[in-house]
Amino acid sequence: MIEYRNLRVALLGAGSVGAQVASLLLEHGPELATRAGAGLELVGIAVRDLDAPRTADLPRELFTTDAESLILGADIVIELMGGIEPARTLILQALGSGADVITGNKALLATHGPELFEMAEQVGAQLYYEAAVAGAIPIIRPLRDSLAGDRIKRILGIVNGTTNFILDRMDTAGESLEQALATATDLGYAEKSDPSADIEGFDAAQKTAILASLAFHTTVPLDLVYREGITGVTLAEVEAAKRAGYVVKLLAICERLTDADGVEGVSARVYPALVPRSHPLAAVHGAKNAVFIEAEAAGDLMFYGAGAGGVETASAVLGDLVSAARRHVIGGPGVAESTHANLPILPISHVTTRYQITLSVTDEPGVLASVATLFSEHGVSVEAVTQSVSSSEEGAHPTATLVIGTHEASEAALAATVAALGESAVVSHVTSVLRVEGS
Ligand code: NDP
Ligand code: HSE
Numbered sequence: 552m553i554e555y556r557n558l559r560v561a562l563l564g565a566g567s568v569g570a571q572v573a574s575l576l577l578e579h580g581p582e583l584a585t586r587a588g589a590g591l592e593l594v595g596i597a598v599r600d601l602d603a604p605r606t607a608d609l610p611r612e613l614f615t616t617d618a619e620s621l622i623l624g625a626d627i628v629i630e631l632m633g634g635i636e637p638a639r640t641l642i643l644q645a646l647g648s649g650a651d652v653i654t655g656n657k658a659l660l661a662t663h664g665p666e667l668f669e670m671a672e673q674v675g676a677q678l679y680y681e682a683a684v685a686g687a688i689p690i691i692r693p694l695r696d697s698l699a700g701d702r703i704k705r706i707l708g709i710v711n712g713t714t715n716f717i718l719d720r721m722d723t724a725g726e727s728l729e730q731a732l733a734t735a736t737d738l739g740y741a742e743k744s745d746p747s748a749d750i751e752g753f754d755a756a757q758k759t760a761i762l763a764s765l766a767f768h769t770t771v772p773l774d775l776v777y778r779e780g781i782t783g784v785t786l787a788e789v790e791a792a793k794r795a796g797y798v799v800k801l802l803a804i805c806e807r808l809t810d811a812d813g814v815e816g817v818s819a820r821v822y823p824a825l826v827p828r829s830h831p832l833a834a835v836h837g838a839k840n841a842v843f844i845e846a847e848a849a850g851d852l853m854f855y856g857a858g859a860g861g862v863e864t865a866s867a868v869l870g871d872l873v874s875a876a877r878r879h880v881i882g883g884p885g886v887a888e889s890t891h892a893n894l895p896i897l898p899i900s901h902v903t904t905r906y907q908i909t910l911s912v913t914d915e916p917g918v919l920a921s922v923a924t925l926f927s928e929h930g931v932s933v934e935a936v937t938q939s940v941s942s943s944e945e946g947a948h949p950t951a952t953l954v955i956g957t958h959e960a961s962e963a964a965l966a967a968t969v970a971a972l973g974e975s976a977v978v979s980h981v982t983s984v985l986r987v988e989g990s
Contacts, residue, residue: 554853561735563597563641564631565605568655568682571865572629574607576872581873583869585613588908590781595621606861609752622650622793627875629868631652639663640749642861646670651875653868655682660673661757664764668888677885678877679871684758685710687863688828688856689870694765694844697824702847703766707989708803710758712838712858713740713749715783718799719824719836721789728784737870739861745939751780752821755803762842763805763819768892773807777820778977784823788983791909795937795954797825798799798833802988808897816897822986825907830989843989899962905934905987910972911979912941914951918977925975929968932958950979956987 597618628645720731763771840858857863935956
């Protein structure tokens with residue numbers, strides 16, 4: 552029997568993910584040791600409350616509330632506490648002592664990533680974070696390693712399961728946003744006390760910052776990620792999208808752009824968008840996640856699976872653990888996160904995309920021409936128009952709904968067009984403005 556060198560593994564957190572990591576590590580330890588080429592000894596688990604119920608049956612003697620002492624002398628520290636502090640300080644301490652660190656903490660990486668990566672680089676340690684974006688789906692390692700020889704053009708991601716579940720219920724079951732959110736809360740996807748991290752797009756924005764930084768070798772600060780959540784999406788919009796051959800998805804978009812002035816930069820943005828039903832992302836249902844990558848040489852790639860869940864996310868963490876152990880066995884410094892491109896982060900006004908605008912107008916001669924003139928005056932080219940006439944009350948002007956699809960236009964031009972439509976005498980109201988992505 553092969554005698555392996557033993558690596559000391561400290562686990563911070565035994566909640567949804569941490570408890571499953573501990574359980575799988577204890578259960579499959581010998582097999583993981585064979586894969587890693589080193590024994591993986593779980594030396595302790597730091598928690599807040601020693602008496603809190605756990606989702607896995609774990610030896611009580613492993614538990615401690617003293618996280619700082621636990622990380623001393625560990626070869627590998629797994630941080631699954633969440634939040635900024637004390638996670639940030641503990642990770643810095645662990646890296647500072649030369650330990651490799653594994654984390655699933657997207658909130659921390661999106662806000663303090665550069666500080667953590669710098670510390671890892673200084674001491675030659677490695678920070679792993681496969682679980683931080685899209686749970687079980689391997690996406691960090693493909694971007695960092697498998698696609699390191701390629702150039703990424705664009706990433707379109709469904710990286711928040713709760714909002715995908717809600718939009719999918721609206722699309723497939725005809726539920727209103729409020730009804731679908733209640734269903735998501737009952738099923739434990741959305742947080743009862745405060746679902747805003749999901750439905751306002753904050754969680755997706757954190758993941759977008761991480762993906763864009765990695766894909767474009769550029770630090771993308773969270774506050775430069777443009778963000779709109781799904782709270783303004785109506786059932787009427789989802790149903791109209793369906794009739795027009797689209798589905799509404801909350802997308803995380805990371806894109807390499809050259810703007811009108813020839814400046815190359817990165818756009819990182821999150822918003823609900825119309826996706827053609829023929830696009831692979833349209834087939835992502837329920838709380839599942841998917842990341843669609845457009846690369847210069849590789850072409851289109853799609854990664855699909857569970858974006859959350861204790862045991863599913865534990866798979867990504869344990870993959871990182873085996874990688875960290877192999878690195879210890881081989882020796883040498885960790886590979887620093889590359890930010891060599893250092894591209895500017897372009898504001899949303901530099902983005903061009905297609906739009907679908909729904910208007911309620913008076914149905915009389917000349918209206919369509921007036922509306923078309925407003926688009927052309929602002930340099931926005933119309934691609935398609937459909938009109939449906941609403942029945943009108945006797946004596947009142949008949950009204951019509953116009954759905955106008957545009958060719959690619961800049962956000963600035965589109966915003967000016969929408970403002971002009973809002974002021975036009977022939978437009979009763981602008982019912983909806985949605986971007987079209989993935990076509
Ligand atoms: P939980 O809230 O379920 O668990 C957090 C754990 O950390 C608990 O065991 C808690 O202890 C412990 N903890 C929190 N604060 C402290 C502290 N100050 N000192 C010691 N222990 C502390 O979180 P999750 O397992 O859901 O998530 C962990 C991380 O993984 C987060 O960063 C999250 O974003 C990320 N993640 C989670 C996913 C998921 O599906 N849940 C998916 C992908 C990433 P106690 O139990 O005693 O309260
Ligand atoms: N709240 C997240 C989601 C889970 O709904 O996808 C993990 O990030």
